[in-house]
Amino acid sequence: MARVINKILIANRGEIACRIAATCRSLGIGSVAVYSEADRDALHVRACDEAVGIGPAEASRSYLLPEKLIAAALETGADAIHPGYGFLSENPVLAQACADAGLIFIGPSPDAIVAMGSKLQARRIAKEHGVATVPGYDGEDQSDETLTAAAADVGFPLLIKASGGGGGKGIRIVDDASGFSVALDLVRREASTAFGDARVVLERFVPFGRHIEVQVLGDSHGNVVHLFDRECSLQRRHQKVVEEAPAPNLSEELRHQLFDSSVRLAKAIGYSSLGTVEFLYDASSGEAYFLEMNTRIQVEHPVTEMVTGLDLVALQVGVAEGGVLPFAQIDIRVNGHAIEARLNAEQPERDFMPSIGRIERLTAVAEMGHGQRFRMDTGVAAGSSVTPYYDSMISKLLVWGEDRERARNGLLKALDGFELHGLETNKAYLQAILKTAEFRSSTVTTRFLDSFRPWEDVVPAEELQNALVAAAVAGTFAAEDALKARHGDDPWGSLAGWRLLERAGSSSHLVTNIVDDTGESHRVVVHGRKGKYRVEGAGEDEMFDARRDGGRILLRAGDRAYSVDVDQFGAKYEIRSGVAQRMLRAVEAPTQAATGGPEGRAGLDIVAPIPGLVIEVPVTAGDRVETGDVVVVLEAMKMVHRLVAIGPGTIGEVTCRPGDTVEMGRLLVSFASNA
Known part of the structure; x- marks a missing residue:
């Protein structure tokens, strides 16, 4: 029945909520935002016509509670709920709750969500309808004995996947039989905690596969079409980083095989809405295998919009109203090429540790050339705060080009023109990916980013040394400016951590106490005036000629010269040079941390670097560990972070256990011995 x-109440946050609100405006449909206490001033709240608070910052007490979303929709007179992606977007409970409350769920039916929500059931349905699946085990018998025997039949290496998993969670690669039982236990525990379903699927591991997906769209009248394909092989820890449409370097025969399989699968379950059918393509054998079907809009949907000219959210709304698809398959065409890069608040060179705090400035300047178009989907603006409670993705940058190379060049320009100050991001990492020969030749696989560490091309000690010198010199320039502008007032009230000492007949020197982004403290002294400086500390005792060019500082010492971008926010300094980026902080000497590293207290002790959930503690009191051994595994901002020993020692006390929610700075593991 048409309605x-x-x-529309948008049951989400961040950039996808802003994106859905934009389509609501274009359709003349009212929009309602929901927000947690942490999101009270978020951009998506301002993007909607109305907003309703739904609880505390923790998603489990706000965005993940169907009853609060239903209540907010009824309270505001909304007709429908759009779940976006993530959170409850693939939860049949919300879809059914909408139906029970007389609301429209902008997505597939609860039955379709259930059919594809379990990897066990999805694999069986796919095989029943002639869609090839990765060789493996998807049986109901989940006993240790049966799974161990099945693993031997599948062969190693293999993947253990949580049946109800998604978003990169609940997946482990097992290289040989000796590690199978431990990995199985870890996946089961993670799956039970995250999805309430401890069942697993075993799949043969394809080491150099490509991730290809097909966008499908169905209505409630039995019509299903595909909206072509996307390449999503660039992944880190099973999370997509860069996506593009259409997928390059595919034969037309294979492409049409994937289209046919996707439409056939969607029709088999009576699918009505947007959905994505994901495949693993093994280029070495030429085989493509069904992985899973996502019953929601995807993060990467804009690349499909850019090459087809369609508004996928508007199509979702039309289908949800009971409408017939406005076109047939023959009417849909691909034009050009589009590439998307996910910009995250994270620190790649620190194992992608999330970056939290306030965004001081955000600008996106993208002057595109002929045959190029730029788009940015974002959930933040200057003044927004990035908290530890949610996904670290803050924006998506996209460029359409008449061909793939134009799109790639345009995205590089767009990233170059994107400036976000106050937090560290993966911008330089994304730029480095786009410049690789593998990306340019379209030969990347799902394992490419496993060993891609462009920051290691910079000598770490030298890079830190340069950053410390630049921060100290920037502080000296600021001190000189303040001194010049002084009219009897104390110029140092806002320059925490800086101390200028002057004596008659001598040049000044500035004592700088700096904590770097690993928590280590440094004392740097700058002697001299007006761009002629002697720098002591940070591994230096050298004369520098220094000058400013806007926000850039140029430094020369003898035959050595380098330049860095420096942004100052109070006592905080953001230093950027090439792919390297550091956040340094000037502190008063008495407050400097006496730690040995980012996770260290009293030398080796492990503390939580960010609020999160403890998911694994592989050590116990008395264990001997070596440098680099994993001591605690923490989940924060949808990512898993492995906290490692920064030196050899003996575990003294373990003060956390799996399932604990911990605050930043909490002691997790103490060491009895530092040697």
Whole structure:
């Protein structure tokens, strides 16, 4: 039965909520935002016509509670709920709750969500309808004995996947039989905690596969079409980083095989809405295998929009109203090429540790050339705060080009023109990916980023040394400016951590106490004036000629010269040079941390670097560990972070256990011995 939607409650946050709100405006449909206490001033709240608070910052007490979303929709007179992606977007409970409350769920039916929500069931349905699946085990018998025997039949290496998993969670690669039982236990525990379903699927591991997916769209009248394909092989820890459409270097025969399989699978379950069918393509054998079907809009949907000219959210709304698809398969065409890069608040060179705090400035300047178009989907603006409670993705940058190379060059220009100050991001990492020969030749696989560490091309000690010198010199320039502008007032009230000492007949020197982004403290002294400086500390005792060029500082010492971008926010300094980026902080000497590293207290002790959930503690009191051994595994901002020993020692006390929610700075593991 057809129903007109006049107002939509968007059961999500961040960039996808802003994206859905934009389509609501274009359709003349009212929009309602929901927000947690942490998101009270978030951009998506301002993007909607109305907003309703739904609880504390923790998603488990706000965005993940169907009853609060239903109540907010009824309270505001919304006709429908759009779940976006993540959170409850693939939860049949929300879809059914909408139906029970007389609301329209902008997505597939609860039955379709259930059918594809379990990897066990999805694999069986695919095989029943002639869609090839990765060789493996998807049986109901989940006993240790049966799974161990099945693993031997599948062969190693293999993947253990949580049946109800998604978003990169609940997946382990097992190289040989000796590690199978431990990995199985870890996946089961993670799956039970995250998805409430401890069942697993075993799949043969394809080491150099490509991730190809097909966008499908169905209506409630039995019509299903595909909206072509996307390449999503660039992944880190099973999380997509760069996506593009269409997928390059595929034969037309294979492409049409994937289209046919996807449409056939969607029709088999009576699918009505947007959905994505994911495949693993083994280029060495030429085989493509069904992985899973995502029953929601995807993060990467804009690349499909850019090459087809369609508004996928508007199509979702039309289908949800009971409408017939407005076109047939023959009417849909691909034009050009589009590439998307996910910009995250994270520190790649620190094992992608999330970066939290306030965004001081955000600008996106993208002057595109002929045959190029730029788009940015974002959930933040200057003044927004990035918290530890949610995904670290803050924006998506996309460029359409008449061909792939134009799109690639345009995205590099767009990234170059994107400036976000106050937090560290993966911008330089994304630029480095786009410049690789593998990306240019379209030969990347799902394992490419496993060993891609462009920051290691910079000598770490030298890079830190340069950053410390640049920060100290920037502080000296600031001190000189303040001194010049002084009219009897104390110029140092806002220059925490800086101390200028002057004596008659001598040049000044500035004592700088700096904590770097690993928590280590440094004392740097700058002697001299007006760009002629002697720098002591940070591994230096050298004369520098220094000058400023806007926010850039140029430094020369003898035959050595380098330049860095420096942004100052109070006592915080953001230093950028090439792919390297550091956040340094000037502190008063008495407050400097006496730690040995980012996770260290009293030398080796492990503390939580960010609020999160403890998911694994592989050590116990009395264990001997070596440098680099994993001591605690923490989940924060949808990512898994392995906290490692920064030196050899003996575990003294373990003060956390799997399932604990911990605050930043909490002691997790103490060491009895530092040697």
